[in-house]
Amino acid sequence: MTTRPLLLVGAGGLAREVLAAVRAANSVRPQWTVLGFVDDNPARYGTRIDDVPVLGPSDLVADHPDAAVVICTASTRDQASRRRISARLAIPADRYATVIHPSTSIAPGTDIGAGSVLLAFVAVTAPQAIGAHVVVMPHTTITHDDEIADHVTFAARVALAGGVSVGEAAYLGSGALVREGLSIGAGALIGMGAVVLDHVPPFEVWAGTPARRLRTLNPTNHVTARTI
Numbered sequence: 676m677t678t679r680p681l682l683l684v685g686a687g688g689l690a691r692e693v694l695a696a697v698r699a700a701n702s703v704r705p706q707w708t709v710l711g712f713v714d715d716n717p718a719r720y721g722t723r724i725d726d727v728p729v730l731g732p733s734d735l736v737a738d739h740p741d742a743a744v745v746i747c748t749a750s751t752r753d754q755a756s757r758r759r760i761s762a763r764l765a766i767p768a769d770r771y772a773t774v775i776h777p778s779t780s781i782a783p784g785t786d787i788g789a790g791s792v793l794l795a796f797v798a799v800t801a802p803q804a805i806g807a808h809v810v811v812m813p814h815t816t817i818t819h820d821d822e823i824a825d826h827v828t829f830a831a832r833v834a835l836a837g838g839v840s841v842g843e844a845a846y847l848g849s850g851a852l853v854r855e856g857l858s859i860g861a862g863a864l865i866g867m868g869a870v871v872l873d874h875v876p877p878f879e880v881w882a883g884t885p886a887r888r889l890r891t892l893n894p895t896n897h898v899t900a901r902t903i
């Protein structure tokens with residue numbers, strides 16, 4: 676069976692998780708041949724991670740025009756990293772691999788954007804649209820009529836009740852629960868274990884049970900040019 680070459684952008688913890696999901700998906704149906712990681716940290720060049728080489732900087736994507744690409748970065752300190760990297764790579768959407776662990780349960784008819792990653796045991800319980808370059812960590816539950824914008828990150832075990840909208844590049848920490856019908860603004864950051872009972876405005880950090888505002892983020896941090 677023909678497989679497509681694949682480059683993983685980033686070589687940190689999430690990249691290792693994505694590699695594991697790729698291997699799990701390949702074990703069900705061979706889809707990709709992993710060429711390696713690319714990462715802008717020179718200390719990683721030439722090393723091997725989980726038996727896969729770190730080939731060099733992310734600019735190497737240009738040297739592999741036939742390879743699919745998935746951006747594997749996520750951080751509460753750099754919520755928009757995948758937006759920034761995809762803008763820099765400037766490759767067409769069809770170059771991006773959408774990686775879905777075979778243990779997920781995705782309602783038929785769900786539309787998942789290019790470059791998104793759904794790790795083990797994620798459930799999407801009714802068909803809906805999920806944006807591009809969204810990262811959904813294990814055991815997250817996304818129910819009916821939610822709206823997930825591009826570049827959103829869900830840490831493990833987040834649960835969205837129905838009709839929740841999550842704005843671009845928002846980050847929901849591990850185990851956060853969001854009541855039905857609420858909106859999480861673009862660039863918002865929700866703490867681990869939060870129970871969200873109100874709309875969260877853009878670029879605010881909320882945490883606790885019930886969740887309250889901790890502080891406001893500087894939106895410009897979401898567009899600052901940095902290397903990965």
Ligand SMILES: CC(C)(COP(=O)(O)OP(=O)(O)OC[C@H]1O[C@@H](n2cnc3c(N)ncnc32)[C@H](O)[C@@H]1OP(=O)(O)O)[C@@H](O)C(=O)NCCC(=O)NCCS
Pocket residue numbers: 751812830831847848849864865866867868869880881882883884889
């Ligand atoms: C919410 C969060 C972003 C706040 O980080 P921060 O801005 O560095 O805040 P601090 O750690 O300085 O804490 C500020 C206050 O909020 C409290 N706090 C922090 N995180 C909290 C949380 N998740 N729930 C409840 N209270 C929290 C702290 O106890 C502290 O309270 P105090 O002022 O009374 O001492 C962070 O704690 C968090 O939950 N990040 C998500 C982590 C995660 O899910 N990672 C997934 C990795 S895959």
